[in-house]
Amino acid sequence: MRDIAEPEALLVWYDRHARAMPWRVSPAARKAGVLPDPYRIWLSEVMLQQTTVAAVKSYFEAFTARWPTVRDLAAAPDVDVMAAWAGLGYYARARNLLKCARAVVADHGGVFPDSYSGLLTLPGVGPYTAAAIAAIAYDEPATVVDGNVERVMARLHDEHTPLPQAKPILTRHAEALTPAQRPGDYAQAVMDLGATICTPKRPACGLCPWRGACAAWDAGTQAELPKKAPKKKKPVRTGIAYLVRRVDGAWLLERRPDSGLLGGMLGWPGSDWIDQTLGTPAEAPPIRAEWKTLSAEARHTFTHFHLRLSLRTALVPMERAPERGEFVAPEEFRPADLPTLMRKAFDLARPQ
DNA sequence: TATCCGTGGCT
DNA sequence: TAGCCAAGGAT
Numbered sequence: 001m002r003d004i005a006e007p008e009a010l011l012v013w014y015d016r017h018a019r020a021m022p023w024r025v026s027p028a029a030r031k032a033g034v035l036p037d038p039y040r041i042w043l044s045e046v047m048l049q050q051t052t053v054a055a056v057k058s059y060f061e062a063f064t065a066r067w068p069t070v071r072d073l074a075a076a077p078d079v080d081v082m083a084a085w086a087g088l089g090y091y092a093r094a095r096n097l098l099k100c101a102r103a104v105v106a107d108h109g110g111v112f113p114d115s116y117s118g119l120l121t122l123p124g125v126g127p128y129t130a131a132a133i134a135a136i137a138y139d140e141p142a143t144v145v146d147g148n149v150e151r152v153m154a155r156l157h158d159e160h161t162p163l164p165q166a167k168p169i170l171t172r173h174a175e176a177l178t179p180a181q182r183p184g185d186y187a188q189a190v191m192d193l194g195a196t197i198c199t200p201k202r203p204a205c206g207l208c209p210w211r212g213a214c215a216a217w218d219a220g221t222q223a224e225l226p227k228k229a230p231k232k233k234k235p236v237r238t239g240i241a242y243l244v245r246r247v248d249g250a251w252l253l254e255r256r257p258d259s260g261l262l263g264g265m266l267g268w269p270g271s272d273w274i275d276q277t278l279g280t281p282a283e284a285p286p287i288r289a290e291w292k293t294l295s296a297e298a299r300h301t302f303t304h305f306h307l308r309l310s311l312r313t314a315l316v317p318m319e320r321a322p323e324r325g326e327f328v329a330p331e332e333f334r335p336a337d338l339p340t341l342m343r344k345a346f347d348l349a350r351p352q
Numbered sequence: 353t354a355t356c357c358g359t360g361g362c363t
Numbered sequence: 364t365a366g367c368c369a370a371g372g373a374t
Contacts, residue, residue, distance in 0.1 A: 092356095164354095263357090302358060
């Protein structure tokens with residue numbers, strides 16, 4: 001006979017095994033009445049969307065050191081925030097981050113809404129993030145459903161319906177378990193369980209506080225859950241990027257359009273990127289110059305395609321005016337402000 | 353509902 | 364190496 005999964009059992013486990021994170025208030029401190037700053041919870045949750053804790057930590061520290069409050073962030077220039085986000089990926093998050101900060105200041109007096117529905121109206125805040133902020137920052141019994149929770153619920157209930165079709169079912173299971181006591185700790189506990197015990201591969205069931213309640217454990221199916229729809233193969237696209245240096249050391253860079261891939265980020269001027277099967281991309285030099293082609297190409301994989309970027313370099317005189325982009329003085333140019341693809345291209349082209 | 357949107361670590 | 368995966372949201 002299988003046990004019933006009890007939130008209390010998970011909380012006991014969490015009291016002993018909660019991982020320290022820069023934005024987290026420990027279970028002991030929460031019991032003493034300490035609640036985290038909603039600004040820091042919001043910022044961390046946006047950064048954590050589809051992103052690992054390890055990757056987020058340094059960005060979180062940098063953002064909160066530079067912009068300690070939502071008012072500070074709301075007042076920041078767009079280009080500063082985009083540059084600070086460079087390398088973290090999914091750049092729409094950074095654009096929405098600013099929109100959200102400015103909305104909180106303009107429409108909510110600089111204070112984050114304390115309800116799920118209020119949070120859900122904010123840019124870049126969806127069902128998961130709204131529930132996470134409500135639970136963690138305000139201790140409201142909101143149910144968080146992220147990839148960890150989906151996996152834990154699929155295993156607890158031995159649910160074989162593939163994702164994303166199974167999402168509503170798994171959400172109902174998660175809602176049924178959410179406790180009225182310590183909902184903030186509980187939300188973090190389920191996600192910690194998924195991240196450290198109920199892992200995608202080789203789950204550590206021997207250490208799991210819910211093993212006695214787990215239908216997948218009983219059936220021996222835990223390693224194959226959750227089922228997922230098969231993924232499509234990524235096509236290969238090719239393009240050309242032009243890395244232009246002026247004789248004074250300035251680099252020719254171009255701000256990408258606000259929407260679409262790498263939207264709002266700095267990059268090297270270039271051609272369209274076309275599917276490899278459609279031939280080779282048309283040259284699109286941003287300035288008149290004598291071009292050298294690098295033997296190495298920049299390779300980078302995005303969410304839905306592989307890119308092979310051919311690199312052209314040139315040195316141009318002071319008086320030469322570009323048709324696209326703007327020259328950035330060497331003392332103002334930081335490769336770390338570029339998205340990873342563009343930084344790879346720079347690393348291949350830069351003088352040693 | 354399906355597609356678009358990054359990156360780095362791990363196996 | 365190539366695929367998988369991570370505290371999703373917008374359209």
